[in-house]
Amino acid sequence: MVSSSSQKILVTGGAGFIGTHTVVQLLKGGFSVSIIDNFDNSVMEAVDRVREVVGPHLSQNLEFTQGDLRNRDDLEKLFSKTTFDAVIHFAGLKAVAESVAKPRRYFDFNLVGTINLYEVMAKYNCKKMVFSSSATVYGQPEKIPCEEDFKLQAMNPYGRTKLFLEEIARDIQKAEPEWRIVLLRYFNPVGAHESGKLGEDPKGIPNNLMPYIQQVAVGRLPELNVYGYDYPTRDGSAIRDYIHVMDLADGHIAALRKLFTMENIGCTAYNLGTGRGTSVFEMVAAFEKASGKNIPIKLCPKRPGDATEVYASTEKAEKELGWKAKYGVEEMCRDQWNWAKNNPWGYAGKP
Ligand SMILES: NC(=O)c1ccc[n+]([C@@H]2O[C@H](COP(=O)([O-])OP(=O)(O)OC[C@H]3O[C@@H](n4cnc5c(N)ncnc54)[C@H](O)[C@@H]3O)[C@@H](O)[C@H]2O)c1
Ligand SMILES: O=c1ccn([C@@H]2O[C@H](COP(=O)(O)OP(=O)(O)O[C@H]3O[C@H](CO)[C@@H](O)[C@H](O)[C@H]3O)[C@@H](O)[C@H]2O)c(=O)[nH]1
Numbered sequence: 001m002v003s004s005s006s007q008k009i010l011v012t013g014g015a016g017f018i019g020t021h022t023v024v025q026l027l028k029g030g031f032s033v034s035i036i037d038n039f040d041n042s043v044m045e046a047v048d049r050v051r052e053v054v055g056p057h058l059s060q061n062l063e064f065t066q067g068d069l070r071n072r073d074d075l076e077k078l079f080s081k082t083t084f085d086a087v088i089h090f091a092g093l094k095a096v097a098e099s100v101a102k103p104r105r106y107f108d109f110n111l112v113g114t115i116n117l118y119e120v121m122a123k124y125n126c127k128k129m130v131f132s133s134s135a136t137v138y139g140q141p142e143k144i145p146c147e148e149d150f151k152l153q154a155m156n157p158y159g160r161t162k163l164f165l166e167e168i169a170r171d172i173q174k175a176e177p178e179w180r181i182v183l184l185r186y187f188n189p190v191g192a193h194e195s196g197k198l199g200e201d202p203k204g205i206p207n208n209l210m211p212y213i214q215q216v217a218v219g220r221l222p223e224l225n226v227y228g229y230d231y232p233t234r235d236g237s238a239i240r241d242y243i244h245v246m247d248l249a250d251g252h253i254a255a256l257r258k259l260f261t262m263e264n265i266g267c268t269a270y271n272l273g274t275g276r277g278t279s280v281f282e283m284v285a286a287f288e289k290a291s292g293k294n295i296p297i298k299l300c301p302k303r304p305g306d307a308t309e310v311y312a313s314t315e316k317a318e319k320e321l322g323w324k325a326k327y328g329v330e331e332m333c334r335d336q337w338n339w340a341k342n343n344p345w346g347y348a349g350k351p
Pocket of ligand 2: 095096239306
């Protein structure tokens with residue numbers, strides 16, 4: 001076992017959707033965790049809920065700092081007082097449409113924030129990193145399932161930041177071989193912690209399918225717009241590889257263990273997906289079944305830039321990280337509904 005509370009992990013963006021779930025699994029796995037987050041897309045209540053979920057004993061191994069990666073001093077302050085064994089880097093922006101409208105904001109948060117992080121990590125000789133990449137780097141994949149060595153392509157400014165950050169990681173590791181970097185390409189993270197205390201809480205109208213369905217189910221939105229119903233798929237709607245956020249969280253623990261044990265890992269990318277594709281209509285039906293709610297739909301034109309069918313090849317992660325997703329669509333919808341019905345207005349409650 002490599003995990004012990006003597007191993008200290010910095011989690012950037014740890015108050016966010018994937019961050020909170022991963023921090024729970026890190027604490028349960030015996031790691032000490034320090035979160036830095038600027039609450040651009042999250043709230044303090046999410047960190048308090050993490051403490052609630054893990055209990056008072058493990059909460060002693062969790063520290064929180066409000067800070068911004070774009071401000072190098074915020075990172076300096078953290079690194080100068082604590083020695084980190086590795087960093088899991090979630091902090092960033094992720095909304096495709098917003099990135100098209102505000103590309104500079106995306107370059108600032110995602111690129112400048114990450115470059116600052118590398119600089120400070122290098123200065124304090126912390127050279128192990130798990131980075132949140134995305135299936136978006138496959139663009140419109142020519143073949144499915146997506147394999148890690150496929151040609152990469154950006155479709156929008158958000159995707160470009162992920163692609164650039166992957167290239168930056170590869171360049172840094174090539175020039176300074178002591179770095180160990182794992183790039184995790186997430187497919188479509190959904191679901192919530194089984195306790196119903198943690199989940200996704202997007203600000204404003206959700207961009208993504210599952211948070212949107214959730215808000216229809218609790219009556220915050222009247223109906224779901226289904227973007228595209230004449231795709232060449234089994235039911236005409238687009239297909240994605242949805243992955244339970246707890247499986248994703250465990251994928252980070254597997255990646256971290258790999259970083260600590262494999263000296264020559266270099267800079268390596270892994271898909272985190274289930275390897276199974278589910279259509280929009282199938283997802284709606286599964287959520288209706290789990291929640292007992294009717295989800296009214298409106299058939300709409302395709303969303304520009306959306307791919308027809310995307311799912312992961314899971315072989316590399318299974319073989320090299322020893323990680324495989326455990327949950328299916330039924331559990332994803334069950335846990336997402338449990339979160340939704342207990343927190344219909346998210347962490348903050350009804351405005
Ligand atoms: N959720 C998805 O569908 C998905 C898919 C692929 C990749 N990713 C990537 O995974 C990572 C985490 O995603 P998430 O869904 O948890 O998003 P999220 O918005 O819930 O979490 C990101 C967190 O980072 C914080 N943050 C943003 N900029 C920061 C900065 N400059 N300094 C400090 N904190 C900052 C936000 O306040 C937020 O708490 C992101 O990098 C995202 O691009 C997400
Ligand atoms: O209100 C909605 C929202 C989505 N969809 C459809 O549902 C599918 C899934 O959409 P979404 O949840 O937005 O996921 P993706 O478009 O696959 O993109 C997500 O997943 C990618 C891979 O991880 C990330 O790169 C992106 O940032 C993230 O938004 C797509 O076919 C959409 O057209 C709808 O029909 N109605």
